[in-house]
Amino acid sequence: MHRLWSDTLQRLSPYTPGEQAQNSDIIKLNTNEHALAPSPGAVSAGEDLDVERLRRYPDPASRLLTEAIAKANNVSPDQVLVTNGSDELLAFAWMAFLSDTDKVPAVPAMSYTFYPVWARLFGQGLHEVPMHSDLSIDVEALMSWDGPVVFPNPNAPTGLSLPLEMIEELVAHDANRLVLIDEAYFGFGATSAVSLINQYDNLLITRSFSKSHALAGLRVGYGLANANLVEGLSRVKDSFNSYPVDAYAQCVATAAISDSVWFAESSATIKENRTELTAGLTQLGFYVLTSQANFVLASHPEHTGVAVTEYLKTQNILVRSWSSYDLLPWVRITVGTKDQQACLLSALSEYLKG
Ligand SMILES: Cc1ncc(COP(=O)(O)O)c(C=O)c1O
Numbered sequence: 001m002h003r004l005w006s007d008t009l010q011r012l013s014p015y016t017p018g019e020q021a022q023n024s025d026i027i028k029l030n031t032n033e034h035a036l037a038p039s040p041g042a043v044s045a046g047e048d049l050d051v052e053r054l055r056r057y058p059d060p061a062s063r064l065l066t067e068a069i070a071k072a073n074n075v076s077p078d079q080v081l082v083t084n085g086s087d088e089l090l091a092f093a094w095m096a097f098l099s100d101t102d103k104v105p106a107v108p109a110m111s112y113t114f115y116p117v118w119a120r121l122f123g124q125g126l127h128e129v130p131m132h133s134d135l136s137i138d139v140e141a142l143m144s145w146d147g148p149v150v151f152p153n154p155n156a157p158t159g160l161s162l163p164l165e166m167i168e169e170l171v172a173h174d175a176n177r178l179v180l181i182d183e184a185y186f187g188f189g190a191t192s193a194v195s196l197i198n199q200y201d202n203l204l205i206t207r208s209f210s211k212s213h214a215l216a217g218l219r220v221g222y223g224l225a226n227a228n229l230v231e232g233l234s235r236v237k238d239s240f241n242s243y244p245v246d247a248y249a250q251c252v253a254t255a256a257i258s259d260s261v262w263f264a265e266s267s268a269t270i271k272e273n274r275t276e277l278t279a280g281l282t283q284l285g286f287y288v289l290t291s292q293a294n295f296v297l298a299s300h301p302e303h304t305g306v307a308v309t310e311y312l313k314t315q316n317i318l319v320r321s322w323s324s325y326d327l328l329p330w331v332r333i334t335v336g337t338k339d340q341q342a343c344l345l346s347a348l349s350e351y352l353k354g
Contacts, residue, residue, distance in 0.1 A: 008123070015117045018320055027343055029334040030318040032156075032185075032295045034214030036269060036337070038252075039262035042215070045255035049248055058247040060238075065245070065254045069222050072257050073194050078227040081234055082253075084244040086184055086208035086221025087114060092236040093204060093223070094118040097178050103147030108137045110326060112156050112182060135289060135297075136160050143173050152182040154190045157320075157332045159291025161190035168193075171200045178229075180204045185293035187212035187267050188274070194224055201226035211294055213256045214266065220245060220253040270294050274335045280345040281333075284352055294335045300352075305331035308351070315347040 001010065018031035037043075062082040070077040083089040098105045099122035107115045109128040119126040129141045135158045142149045149170070154161035171179045171193070183205050186192050197203055204225040210216035223233055237244060245253075256262075278288045278296055286298040300308065305321030308331045312319055320332045336344065 008121070011120055011123075013117065013120060015114045019318060021318060023316075025316055027317045027336065027340045029295075029336050029340065029344065030320045030332075031216075032211055032293070032334045033216045034211055034266070034270070034294060035273065035335055035340070036214055036266045038214040039256050039259040041259045041262070042213075042252045042256035046248060046252040049251050053247040053251070056247070058243050058245065058250055060242045062245045062250050065220075065250045065257070066222075068254045068257045069224075072260070073224060075194065075197060075224060076227075079197060079224055079230055081223045081230045081237065082245050082250075083221050083223070083237065084241075084249075085210065085219040086182070086206045088244060089206045089221045089223045089233070090114065090180075090182065091118055091121075092233050092240070093180055093206070094122045094124075095240075096232045096236045097204075097229075098122070098148055098150070098180075099124045103177070105148040105150050106142055106145040107150050108142075108155060110135060110155070110158060112152055112184075115150060137162060139166050139170055143170055146177075148178040148180065150180040150182065152184060153193070154185050154188075154292040156185065156293065157295070157327070157330070158289055158297050159185075159293040159295060160289055161292040164191045164193060164195075168196055168200075171196060171203050175200070175202050178202055178204060180206065182206050184208045185211055185295075187263065188270055188294050189292035197224055197226060201228060204229050209253050209256060212267070213253070213263070215253065215256060218249045218252055220249050270335050273338060273341060276338065277333065277335055277341050277344075280341065281348075284345065284348055295332050296335070297330050297332050299329040299331070303352075304328050308348070311351045312344070312347060317344055317347055319344075 021028055065082050066077045066080045069080050104125045104127050106127040106129050110131050116126055129138055132138050137151055137155060179202060181193050183192055186207055193205055204223060207222050209220040281288050281298050286300050288296050288298045306323055309319050309321040
């Protein structure tokens with residue numbers, strides 16, 4: 001703390017990202033990066049980028065990328081806004097729609113831990129809706145909340161997803177409140193709500209290239225919504241940073257989203273590996289939630305998530321756990337390559353013997 005810190009600054013409690021180990025010997029299954037390399041077409045588009053595009057400012061509206069995203073999602077370009085990672089889009093959404101209303105947004109109690117950080121940053125409270133006992137989202141409770149709602153689908157860190165009919169019921173329930181669906185983990189089995197955006201102007205979907213397109217290092221995210229919501233988000237963007245997405249990122253992400261073959265094949269591999277990981281963990285005595293994301297949440301009757309994480313770290317394997325009461329039993333493991341998963345399962349098997 002410093003005497004020059006503002007009241008807002010003193011009030012903040014920043015998000016702590018998962019450890020980013022630089023050592024290449026480490027098996028990194030802690031921050032849900034995609035297990036495979038990104039689309040080769042995207043990589044070579046980046047390599048071929050004309051240096052003139054680096055000398056100049058990038059297109060502030062990321063037009064080519066916006067059009068490619070619109071085409072891939074069967075929507076029109078004015079229903080898309082591209083940002084520097086989906087975290088930035090979520091922050092814009094908080095500023096645009098969730099901060100100065102007298103209605104506090106509701107989120108599931110077990111959810112993305114960045115939401116409470118934005119709620120503090122933008123001076124608005126947050127209503128946490130308890131989970132069902134099976135850790136699924138209590139949609140009825142969200143439905144009866146008199147204010148905006150925000151939740152990931154599939155949810156993080158549970159990996160559980162909601163069916164489209166339930167989401168539509170929630171969106172249709174009250175046209176005067178925003179429903180923000182964070183689809184950071186789309187592409188691994190859950191049904192997207194994108195088909196609803198033409199019908200409901202209170203629905204905002206946020207997406208990321210970090211997980212589904214194996215481009216976490218690129219920092220590209222986007223929003224899909226009715227053109228009026230997109231215009232609102234654009235106004236925030238242009239009041240904050242007109243060029244959030246650099247020329248390299250626009251070029252690589254445009255090639256990545258256009259490579260539907262890579263997307264289909266690599267998503268199929270992740271689903272296959274997830275099935276193997278789930279089976280291996282179950283065989284070792286873990287209880288594993290049915291995930292539609294590129295990670296699984298597992299618990300063991302005799303060991304906390306923190307204990308499992310600490311042991312695996314001694315074996316150069318990183319996974320994620322939490323010390324908060326409701327998450328204490330759980331360990332979250334990113335779906336890896338088959339080799340990485342074999343190492344993980346063999347280390348866990350040794351641990352459980354000891
Ligand atoms: C639920 C959820 N939403 C959003 C994000 C942010 O993703 P991005 O890398 O696009 O900022 C994450 C990242 O882990 C996440 O888990």
